[in-house]
Amino acid sequence: xxxxxxxxxxxxxxxxxxxxxxxxxxxxxxxxxxxxxxxxxxxxxxxxxxxxxxxxxxxxxxxxxxxxxxxxxxxxxxxxxxxxxxxxxxxxxxxxxxxxxxxxxxxxxxxxxxxxxxxxxxxxxxxxxxxxxxxxxxxxxxxxxxxxxxxxxxxxxxxxxxxxxxxxxxxxxxxxxxxxxxxxxxxxxxxxxxxxxxxxxxxxxxxxxxxxxxxxxxxxxxxxxxxxxxxxxxxxxxxxxxxxxxxxxxxxxxxxxxxxxxxxxxxxxxxxxxxxxxxxxxxxxxxxxxxxxxxxxxxxxxxxxxxxxxxxxxxxxxxxxxxxxxxxxxxxxxxxxxxxxxxxxxxxxxxxxxxxxxxxxxxxxxxxxxxxxxxxxxxxxxxxxxxxxxxxxxxxxxxxxxxxxxxxxxxxxxxxxxxxxxxxxxxxxxxxxxxxxxxxxxxxxxxxxxxxxxxxxxxxxxxxxxxxxxxxxxxxxxxxxxxxxxxxxxxxxxxxxxxxxxxxxxxxxx
Numbered sequence: 001x002x003x004x005x006x007x008x009x010x011x012x013x014x015x016x017x018x019x020x021x022x023x024x025x026x027x028x029x030x031x032x033x034x035x036x037x038x039x040x041x042x043x044x045x046x047x048x049x050x051x052x053x054x055x056x057x058x059x060x061x062x063x064x065x066x067x068x069x070x071x072x073x074x075x076x077x078x079x080x081x082x083x084x085x086x087x088x089x090x091x092x093x094x095x096x097x098x099x100x101x102x103x104x105x106x107x108x109x110x111x112x113x114x115x116x117x118x119x120x121x122x123x124x125x126x127x128x129x130x131x132x133x134x135x136x137x138x139x140x141x142x143x144x145x146x147x148x149x150x151x152x153x154x155x156x157x158x159x160x161x162x163x164x165x166x167x168x169x170x171x172x173x174x175x176x177x178x179x180x181x182x183x184x185x186x187x188x189x190x191x192x193x194x195x196x197x198x199x200x201x202x203x204x205x206x207x208x209x210x211x212x213x214x215x216x217x218x219x220x221x222x223x224x225x226x227x228x229x230x231x232x233x234x235x236x237x238x239x240x241x242x243x244x245x246x247x248x249x250x251x252x253x254x255x256x257x258x259x260x261x262x263x264x265x266x267x268x269x270x271x272x273x274x275x276x277x278x279x280x281x282x283x284x285x286x287x288x289x290x291x292x293x294x295x296x297x298x299x300x301x302x303x304x305x306x307x308x309x310x311x312x313x314x315x316x317x318x319x320x321x322x323x324x325x326x327x328x329x330x331x332x333x334x335x336x337x338x339x340x341x342x343x344x345x346x347x348x349x350x351x352x353x354x355x356x357x358x359x360x361x362x363x364x365x366x367x368x369x370x371x372x373x374x375x376x377x378x379x380x381x382x383x384x385x386x387x388x389x390x391x392x393x394x395x396x397x398x399x400x401x402x403x404x405x406x407x408x409x410x411x412x413x414x415x416x417x418x419x420x421x422x423x424x425x426x427x428x429x430x431x432x433x434x435x436x437x438x439x440x441x442x443x444x445x446x447x448x449x450x451x452x453x454x455x456x457x458x459x460x461x462x463x464x465x466x467x468x469x470x471x472x473x474x475x476x477x478x479x480x481x482x483x484x485x486x487x488x489x490x491x492x493x494x495x496x497x498x499x500x501x502x503x504x505x506x507x508x509x510x
Contacts, residue, residue: 014481016254018246020168027245028163030218032175034115034156036211037122038149039183043328044204045088047191054201058135059084083135089441090139094146095153096434102154103427107271110228111162114155116219122148123212130206141205146434148212153430157414158422162225163245166481170342170411177407178339181332183211188325226255227419227483230262254481261483265420275421275428282495283417286474287428293466294409295436297358298459299401330395334402346478347408348470354404355467361397362460365390370453405466409433415477416485 048054055063062084098121106114125144132138156176164172190207194200226245229238238258242251268274275284342350368389417425447455475488475495489499 014253014257014484016166016246016481017250018165018248018254020165021245021247023247024163024165024172024245027222028160028172028175030221031111031115031156031159031163032172032179033211033218034118034152034215035176035179036183036186037118037145037152037208037215039180039185040187040208040211041091041145041149041183042180043184043187043324044191044208045091047188047195047324048201048204049084049087051191051195051201051204053198055084058087058132058138085442085444085446087135087138087142089438091142091146091149092434092438092441094143095150096146096431096438098147098150099154099427099430099434102151102430103271103423105151106155106158106228106423106426107231110224110232111155111159112219112222112224114151115159115222116216118148118151118153118155119212119215119217119219120148121145121151121212123209123216126206126208126212129208130202132205145208148215150430150434152215153410153433154423154426157410158426159222159225161411161414161482162227165246166479168343169415169482170347170478171339173411173414174335174339174342174407176410177402178332178335180406181328181335181402185325185328185332188328192322192325226258227262230258231265231419235259257481257483261419264418268420271421271424275424278498280418280421280425281498282489282492283421283425284428286416287413287425288432289466289469290409290413291429291433292436293462293469294405295433295440296459296462296466297401297405298362298440298456298462299398299406326391327395327398331398331402331406334399335407337399338403338407341403342407342411343478346476347412348474348476350404351408351470351474352467354400355463355470357400358397358405359460359463359467361393361400362456362463364393365397366453366456366460368393369456412474412477415480415482416488418486419483 049059052063052066055066102114102117105117121144125141125146125148128141128144129138132141157173160173160176161169187204187207190204191200194203197203223241223245226238226242229235229241239251239255242255242258243249246254274280338350368386372386413429414426447458451458473494475492477485477488480488486499489495
């Protein structure tokens, strides 16, 4: 792959006429709210699992273990429970399964209906969780939440990339990640407030009904995308919509390119089989590796378990929730940076800068934790400097993720797939994301117990690997019309050997 680090020219695609209309902005904001449900769940889980009344009711063995542990005991293993982590991670198995189903629904019935189903499932799961009386009811509610997240995460990034004009596609797509960070912040704020009450965990879990209903009813205001309408043979409706969202009458050039892409898509009757063909090798590679690397940054570990992690490091219960609230505020504001910079500086620069920033912060956290906890996990009394260093390092780390791998992990896969395999490829993207999220969520407390501070070194090594991969393999995609994206692969020193105009089977025979 030598030489793959040279990005393609971002201006080599077509520049379609049209305006950045109010209609596009409003519809993208509404659709992007699909990220609220994902973010809310990421933020709520760790806070609830650090609340004593919740642990006492559903996980009494963890509660007793936590209460009996002394300051001189091993703090790393305080929350080591596979049943407790199953509460968090069961959602992601459900999301994995539903994202595969969502692929077919998105292709046959459109992006809008898939978003709507996601909101309905999530709201229903929230009601079950808030009223749960036993662990089975709690897990079933979590699975419904997962179904909602799977549908939303599969359809929303595609919707945003197809609806936005190419010059502003990055910013509009990152609204999804912005909604994720807002959801995390609201969840942490609610956790901090509700932790004061015996029934606070019900309020936190039940609060998920609000973002679910926002998505459900907000989707009634959405139009489907021109790409989806063309794919379902609604030609006149697609052209009328394209005129409205571009704010001009002459959309022939863009419409003709969409129509050509649609004709190519119709020739693919089995997208799940065709996606493994040689000419789709670059897109399939990124559909698998980008979401996997996104999780291997360790970010979702910190989001899931920030309150638990801070509590394990000696912060009080309320102090740990407050620290998680601070980091979620940083996460939300840092995401704004990517909205204003992604279409100016491009995807590659943000990926690489964010990777460097996360690597340095993980080293700082490792040194700080190792200096106080050592291998025994006995920190003694924690000084103020330690608390400050850990929280500041985690905030800078989260900022690096929030303007790089966080939003770009959803943006880049959603914009690189050709129409004929787009729903299937996005399902692979979501599925890999959910598999990795499940595995990391399930094993984190065990890894923390056994690897101690070295766990952060493991994540730092992954950050180095993924940054090298981005530098060598990812071409720049900013400003390229979504249906003209094959140009970046044809111009790439390595991927050009896979993407060609010849029949892929003939190419393999050479």
